[in-house]
Amino acid sequence: MAVDLPIQPRRTSKALRQKRLLIEAGIVVAIALVLILVMPLVLTGFRLGLLGRFLSLAIVALGIDLIWGFTGLLSLGHGIFFALGGYAFAMYLQLTELPAGQLPEFFSLYGVSSLPWFWQPFYSLPFTLLAMVAIPAIVAGLFGYLVFRNRIRGVYFSILTQAALVVFFNFFNGQQKLINGTNGLKTATSVFLGQQVGGPEMRYFFYVATVIALALMYALCRWLTSGRFGRMLVAIRDDENRVRFSGYNPASFKVLVFAVSGAIAGIAGALYTVQSGIISPQAMDIGFSIEMVIWVAVGGRATLIGAILGAVLVNIARTMLSERFPDVWLFFQGALFLLVVTALPDGIVGWVRSRFGDRLPALFGGPSAVPAYVAEMELEAESYREKELADQ
Amino acid sequence: MSQSVATPLPIADPLTAPMLKISGLNFFYGESHILRNVDLTVPKGQMVCLIGRNGVGKTTLLKNIMGLLRPRQGDIQYEGQSVTALSPDQRARRGIGYVPQGREIIPRLSVRENLLVGYEALGNRGQSINRQTIPEEIFELFPVLKTMLERMGGDLSGGQQQQLAIARAMMGKPKLLVLDEPTEGIQPSIILDIEAAIRRIIATAGISVLLVEQHLHFVRQADYYYAMQKGGIVASGPTQELTNDVIQQFLAV
Amino acid sequence: MIEGLIAGLFDGISIGAVLLIVALGLAIVFGLMGVINLAHGELMMLGAYTTYVVQNGAKGLGGWAVESYIFVALPLAFLVAALVGLLMERSVIRHLYGRPLETLLATWGVSLILRQFVRSVNSPMAIGLVIFAALFVVGLWVLRRYTDWERIRSWANPVFFLLSFAIAALAGFILQSSGSAQFTRAWFSARNVDVTPPSWLRGGLALGTVLQFPYARLFIIVLTVLCLVGIYWFLQKSVWGLRIRSVTQNRSMSACLGIPTERVDALTFALGSGLAGIAGCAVTLLGSVGPNLGGNYIVDAFMVVVVGGVGKLVGSIVAAMVIGIITYLVGSGTLALVLSPFAALQPVTDFFTFFATTSMAKVMVFALIIAFLQVRPAGMFPQKGRSVEV
């Protein structure tokens, strides 16, 4: 039997592809410009702040989509990476503009007189910016390595990520003397680039930064998922063993993509923190991390645009519902989980796609999100067919 | 889920209807067409043998009969009634006993428990049977089993597992016994044992048998044969008419 | 010194017993269906609230009832949780068979709903629910009887569901807005409630001067042992147990032998859920009861399943005990205390002191679990022919 690679060459011609790509880039830039220039005129400052936060949550959703939608890894622990990014930035903001030799205020509550060693590098902005991305990526990569190399996957992986989340929560929650425990770190009154973080100028600055970051992360994910690498991820999702038998090591791809996803969540966490004014262990609440998954599911997994749409829509729904009927929100969210899983497995984008077919712009393109078992059957059948051909 | 099952044939009289009647069966794995318009009949009290080279779709056909796989098209009638919509356990309880290729012994149940599980196929039939004990007939058919009742099913040798699988199917008092290559990978003396047991089952229990087999000697015991190639039935008839030509064409490599 | 260690061991075992009783149902369901039920903690919570209700009833009766309510509460908690579990399995989980990740998300949805349910349930809502169930069930029954059900089921099911839901919601809403304050009050307060253990479970068994074994914890240990024996007996000796074991090991062959696999699934899920109810009843002896009660135990219980491996009860037992004992020895500082006399081990002692709180102990246990999985990825007692990747 001829060993067939899990990666099929794309058939579309190069010119067509480039044209589509240009159109897509145009659309992304246009949307970003609308968000940056028009939205501030339409929305009140409070609403704009909310939108900024939702957009930063959309960034995490992209990361989740990368691993769940495309690679089939369901992480219930992305709050870890989100919080790590947030803490990194918040630690810098605690230290900046502080007179030399003085400690952030909360330390005095616990009688800590010298700065814990790991705070030291956060005096530096470049280090902080790097740490925001690198620390979550390293933690994710290490965790992924330890888990994937043993071929632990599926539900096992998911509940291990959840356990890791609880562990990180406990750690941050319990260490008052190191990072202010339950209270978390506040950023609103800190000064960044000469301006108060909570002030209107800075708020707009971070809003714009969020929009740009979202666009960049979208581009990154699009790049990752469209090429050879992306088809490899989908192949891993659909039939990991086949990838292994074809001579690739799925574990290393999974570690890599998990680390990238963690880094994306770290960026999102940092942006969210400065816009909401605080990072606390609450960011590692179990429910919050699972909710991230539902954003992606609502929008449509394995479609990047779906992840963004889902994150924004679900969060708008949450704000509206919990403003008016706080009781209803949990019922609604629970029903959403059930609905998306049973009736709308491909989310909003999948639904749109099934109604309007292939006539959609590339923005909605990308590999389909058929449940893995279906794809698996088809893949298997395909390999048998090829075998049959070879036999004749 | 079968999408477009052909309109079921009018329900036949269960007394005269054949035990099993498959008509126009088409099955696909994904997009590959594995079974093509298969028609096959097993008359009451007869033994029918299905032959064909490796990979032509024999096992797939049997799995369709059991309900493990659902055909895209076609109908399967058992005792004159369509069973196409029934689940495997419902079919088993109607009296189809299955001895799969690879035996599928439940590995961490003891031999006794493996046999007792066979009672499940009785369903509401045979209410009077004491379902805690194993009847002597089983041990008469397969004496080896008696000595190893407490061993784990997974620890038996291949030949012993095969005998256990047949015995297990017999526990449910099937009306139709479906056997998938019962002699595959088994030493000649045990093959003779198994053959004798199956002959005895047919003689004493009067049941119908559908057998997939490569062993010519065994094939010749059947009343009818069907030959399969590339998913379709290409020859059939009484076994006496099974000439060497046919064998050369459809069985030999 | 020795007493300290014995006391530590006892406490560890009692933590392990709680873990085990929580994990038991999870492990059985996971072994059979490859499904992790994230609502397991909420089923526990239902068991705990059932206990609370029973106890309130018993207080009304007074006297002996107050002392023995727990023996009524245990089977009732089992029943309530088992029924809710059965409902879950029949309505949602069975449609997701073979898609474990989706099942995970769906059960989380159920857990959110259950949590909010106990917060906001009041009489109008309960009446609405009853109306809904009656409409839906009766409607389906009528439809099934008088129409060609198979043909219309694809649209009739959701339409009927929504219709009954809308009517019931309307009825509930009308009751809610017209009823008296007494009538519309939530049944359970939003804050945690306390269950008072019977007097014979307060205090403890004193051995010598230092050792003190609280009766409540002894009771839980005994209860866990009883549950284990019961489960073992059920799985090994009963007809349904044989069916469950058979389906767990080879689903499709079991079906071909005539075992009704759907009913086996439903029954097993109900059994696992019922065990969660018992666990919930048990933990009312240890602390207060609230909507988030399950969350405190559930992640540890998952770890028991991961470390124990699927398919063998003994795996869960050993895993629960080991995790319980390590958690206690590290978390209570016993280990640090034992090491402290040795000056040479000062860094090690400091290390363990750092982890000597309940929550930090979990950090350490998790690290140990990850390390353990490097050696035995499929758990302590991996099942032959079954891979980790379920």
Ligand SMILES: Nc1ncnc2c1ncn2[C@@H]1O[C@H](COP(=O)(O)OP(=O)(O)OP(=O)(O)O)[C@@H](O)[C@H]1O
């Ligand atoms: N799970 C599957 N998915 C896709 N194709 C399959 C699957 N199982 C079997 N096939 C293909 O279906 C065809 C028929 O297989 P089947 O097992 O029915 O053959 P068989 O006649 O029983 O062969 P043998 O004599 O070797 O047992 C083969 O080409 C096989 O490769």
Ligand SMILES: [Mg+2]
């Ligand atoms: Mg075969």
